[in-house]
Amino acid sequence: MSKANTKPTRHGATRLTLYNHKGGVGKTTLLVNIASALASLGYKVLLVDADPQCNLTSYLVNAEVVDKWLDNSDSEHGQTIWTALKPFVESYGELNFTQPPEMHNGVLLLPGDIRLSDFEQELNQIWLDCLQRKVRGFKGASAISEIVNVICEENEIDFVFYDVGPNIGPLNRVILLDCDYFIIPAACDLFSARALKTLGKSLFNWIKEWQVIAQLAPDNSLLLPGRPKYLGYILQRFRMYGGVIASQFASYASMIEKTTFSDITEVLRRIDKELATGTLSQTRLGQVKDFASLVPLSQEQGVAFFDVDGGDTTMKNDSRKEFKSIATKIALLTSDI
Numbered sequence: 001m002s003k004a005n006t007k008p009t010r011h012g013a014t015r016l017t018l019y020n021h022k023g024g025v026g027k028t029t030l031l032v033n034i035a036s037a038l039a040s041l042g043y044k045v046l047l048v049d050a051d052p053q054c055n056l057t058s059y060l061v062n063a064e065v066v067d068k069w070l071d072n073s074d075s076e077h078g079q080t081i082w083t084a085l086k087p088f089v090e091s092y093g094e095l096n097f098t099q100p101p102e103m104h105n106g107v108l109l110l111p112g113d114i115r116l117s118d119f120e121q122e123l124n125q126i127w128l129d130c131l132q133r134k135v136r137g138f139k140g141a142s143a144i145s146e147i148v149n150v151i152c153e154e155n156e157i158d159f160v161f162y163d164v165g166p167n168i169g170p171l172n173r174v175i176l177l178d179c180d181y182f183i184i185p186a187a188c189d190l191f192s193a194r195a196l197k198t199l200g201k202s203l204f205n206w207i208k209e210w211q212v213i214a215q216l217a218p219d220n221s222l223l224l225p226g227r228p229k230y231l232g233y234i235l236q237r238f239r240m241y242g243g244v245i246a247s248q249f250a251s252y253a254s255m256i257e258k259t260t261f262s263d264i265t266e267v268l269r270r271i272d273k274e275l276a277t278g279t280l281s282q283t284r285l286g287q288v289k290d291f292a293s294l295v296p297l298s299q300e301q302g303v304a305f306f307d308v309d310g311g312d313t314t315m316k317n318d319s320r321k322e323f324k325s326i327a328t329k330i331a332l333l334t335s336d337i
Ligand SMILES: Nc1ncnc2c1ncn2[C@@H]1O[C@H](COP(=O)(O)OP(=O)(O)O)[C@@H](O)[C@H]1O
Pocket: 022, 023, 024, 025, 026, 027, 028, 029, 030, 055, 166, 238, 288, 289, 290, 291, 292, 295
């Protein structure tokens, strides 16, 4: 069979994202810590900075290097996610596959880029192209997925984590549709509980629409799987909105748990039971407390809380224990065995 007629295969690495359209719920911070915890369990992890604000890249890499990457990302030899997408966005050319730099043992980063927003602008048209069965629509929708595919193959990746911006825009739509699983980080407050309804509705609509689009796809196109399964939620205990006091924590925690069940699990099960198989206790992936003084150290050094030089030993041990537990659950729940 000629290559052109072969349907491209998807690499077997598990793709996940921490998703909540609400900002400041700790997505990027969790990602850095979970990735390092998985790497310390022996897994190879690819982090994809798919937020045009590039917070993940700035977290892990020092400012001069980030500036250099952003300055060079238009050139053929650039290194960011935009470098890879640019030929497609500008002239429907072939994607430019770049080798992502290794951050520390077992964690690779595909750097973010503010110009990812140029690609995001194209994505509305790309979606319409899909509905009109145009090949370039399917190519565009799966462009990031394909870049990730190639990187996974070349680097024998086990887990891919997409870091996304806080919105329900078209970029996050294609990313969620590429994910095998998503995790919800939720702060313990009333706004977070309310936001889950919008989150569930958006995911429902995206998956349903993609089911229609997938029927229209030409046979040999690399198709987004369009079946992000709900793995569970992580409670963020740190104060973000002027103070959740300790005694309120427990009641918010149980409210969030109930709401994730009604607004996410039950909503996804209406499409397909397989999209949300976890029991309530299985979806309880972890609780991450306020790690206060470890946070700036972690950001300055570009490493997980538990890997910082200096810092409070008890806090470091607590964070190691919590993230190891989250990573172990993720590995277990996503394994096919
Ligand atoms: N466990 C934590 N303890 C204390 N502060 C945290 C913790 N996790 C995140 N933060 C802080 O909360 C803010 C938002 O976190 P971030 O990871 O950037 O969220 P998001 O990616 O959802 O916007 C940042 O200032 C970060 O330093």
